[in-house]
Amino acid sequence: MSRLVVVSNRVAPIKEGKVAAGGLAVGVYDALRSSGGIWFGWNGEVTATPTLSSETHGNITYATLGLTRRDYDNYYRGFSNATLWPIFHYRIDLSRYRREEYEGYRQVNHMLAEQLQPLLRPDDVIWVHDYHLIPFADECRRLGIRNRIGFFLHIPFPAPEILTAIPPHNELFKTLCSYDLVGFQTEVDRQAFEDYITREVRGLVGADGSMTAYGHNFRAKVYPIGVMPDEIQQTAASYKGRRNLIGRKASGEPCQTIISVDRLDYSKGLVERFNAYEELLNRFPEHRRNVQFVQIAPTSRSDVKTYQNIRQQLETQAGHINGRYAELDWMPLHYLNRSHERRILMGLFRNACIGLVTPLRDGMNLVAKEYVAAQNPDNPGVLVLSRFAGAARELNGALIVNPYDTAGMAEALDRALRMPLNERKERYESMMLPIRSADLASWRDNFLQDLRGPNTRTVRAEKIIRVV
Template sequence: MSRLVVVSNRVAPIKEGKVAAGGLAVGVYDALRQSGGIWFGWSGEVSATPQTSTETVGNITYVTMGLTKRDYDQYYRGFSNATLWPIFHYRIDLARYNREEYEGYRRVNAMLAEKLKPLLQPDDIIWIHDYHLIPFAEACRMLGIRNRIGFFLHIPFPAPEILTAIPPHNELLKTFCYYDLIGFQTDTDRLAFQDYVTREVRGIIEPDGSLTAYGQNFRAGVYPIGVMPDEIQQTAASYRGRRQLIGRNSEGGLRQMIISVDRLDYSKGLVERFKAYETFLDRYPEHRRNVEFIQIAPTSRSDVKTYQAIRQQLESEAGHLNGRLSDLDWTPLHYLNKSHERRILMGLFRSADIGFVTPLRDGMNLVAKEYVAAQDPNDPGVLVLSRFAGAARELTSALIINPYDTVGMAEALDRALRMSLAERKDRYEHMMRAIRAADLGAWRDNFLRDLRSFVSRPKASGTAQVFAL
């Protein structure tokens, strides 16, 4: 069987039971753990003389390299996270474009492709992950690499009107066409990509459903990333001491618990969430002293100004809420800026009466699926979920909310805390069926099956060159 070679921006060797920072790390690790292979990418180190390191753990070989300060600033802090991330999350107001940063983004992709080439075997399957590496396949093709190459986008793909805010959007999207298969989280994302290809560059949808643009033939499909529900259920059920953060009400019983776990990012809707929780306590004062909200939000990209600003704003909101509503024996909001072990998180999910997942825009959001999978089937909690999370397309029995509607979110929290056991169980069972049908194994197997089976269509003379408008 051919090896799997995974390329992602960061390579994160994950120890069993430890928390992984985001869906990409969890998904990639579990995909490689099943099949074995190479995980290739940036080590996270920045130095004047970057080093390459190779480490084999079990059946996974981790190959990592550092970046120079210039490469880091232009490729990572610059075009990836100051241009692509905000625009792909519909935040043009937070985006900036710098031509030198874009050139650095292309340069680092070309450098990584050159480093990967000597490691490849002819029948390797190459699977590229996320927005940092959009031009990677083109760089590989320019080096003569002819392996099957697939790409999976973990974040949303924006509508063409949003995407064209990137000045070199035509050039950037041309590089997409060198992949054999491009995977998206939802059909909305795939249709937005297809809309761009057909409208902006006069690409063609072939009779077999493949796309032809810029003289390249490729496929685009929907592969919603999942979780391993049985593993999560076992971890959540076995963890003890998971109530240590929650106090007791005046009757001596444990307070009801709301939990959110996010990377600290403006796309996650944390400010709107804090305001909705405060509105909930104001509109439904009977819940005061009987409920506590735990927000776990590990910091990320702390050297990017927009992330520094969101952290300051959240600290201000949390301080205002607790200062106004707290009492000596009750703190309504626990706001934690550190990571926790995965087993602790799963135990907290199982204990929580509400999973509060309200991103302003998200590719999938695996926390929503993890929360549901961690529940006690005999006494499950309620998932309150943003309609703008990719998971909302599958978890339709959650309480779906609009994160821009503060009162609507407050009403959903009240409804969730009052919901009957019968209704909670019905909603849980419906969501678990969806989670099991599209678990992490299905995501991996369906994508790699389609990548291996895709046969590029011969290029017709009339479509050898397709030009942008």
């Protein structure tokens, strides 16, 4: 089997040959371990003199390098997270475009391709991840690299009308066509990409589903990322520590718990979620003293002003809710701004009666799947899920809500708190079917099988139809 070369913005931390236990890290690590290969990308450091370093554990080589302050500001803080991230999440109002940041974004992709080239073998298969690296294949092709290269987008792909807010959108998405295979989380994302290709640049769609644009023939398919349900179930069921964190008031009396776990980001709908919880306590006073909300939101991109603002807003809201409703032996809202170990989170999920996952826009949202997989099958909780999360297209047993509807979310929480056991079991079982059938291994194996399949880069004009 050919080697696998994984390229991502960040390489998962290495500790005695083990990687962090996140979904992407675990899936990539298992794929690399089975075929051998390289994990290549930024090491997370900002330095005046970036140098490539490598470390090998077993049959996996971790090749990483730092970024200069200028590259970090332009490539990472700038175009990736100040332009692409908000626009891909439908927040044009929060996006900005600066030409020098786009040029820096392209320059870093070129530099990374140059650094990777000497490490490659002719039969290596390259798997590139996420929005930071859209031009990476194009830079590789310019260097003469002819290996199979696939790209997977972990975040949403917006409608063409949104994408055109990026001034160099034609130039940018021309580079995406240099991949052999482009993967998306949902059919909505793939269709949006096809709409852009066919409407904006008059690309072609083949009878076999392949696409042709800018002289490149490639494929675009859906690969919903999953979790490892058996591992989650085992971890959640076996965790015994700190169970008193949730489910009890200070007096020791039982208390139903709503739990949310998100990275601190405006796309996650945290402000709207806090408003909905306050609405629940206001409209349904019978739940006061009988429910608590635990929001875990580790800070991210703390050097970006937009993220500083949302943190301040949430701290103000949390103080307002607790100040208005708290009693001596009951705290309605626990707002935590730090990370917790995975095993602790799975234990918290299992003991929470409601998983509240309400992003304003999300590619998939693995927390939704993890919450369901962690439940006790004999007494499962209820998932309340935003319609704008990719997971909503698979988990039809959840209570689907619109995060912009405060009253509707409060009513869904009330319904979940009152839901009888037989209905909870039915909903849990219906959600576990897609979670098991489209698990993390299936996502990884299906993508790599298609990437290693027949080459589609040769254009066969007789099999192509023009879409008007």
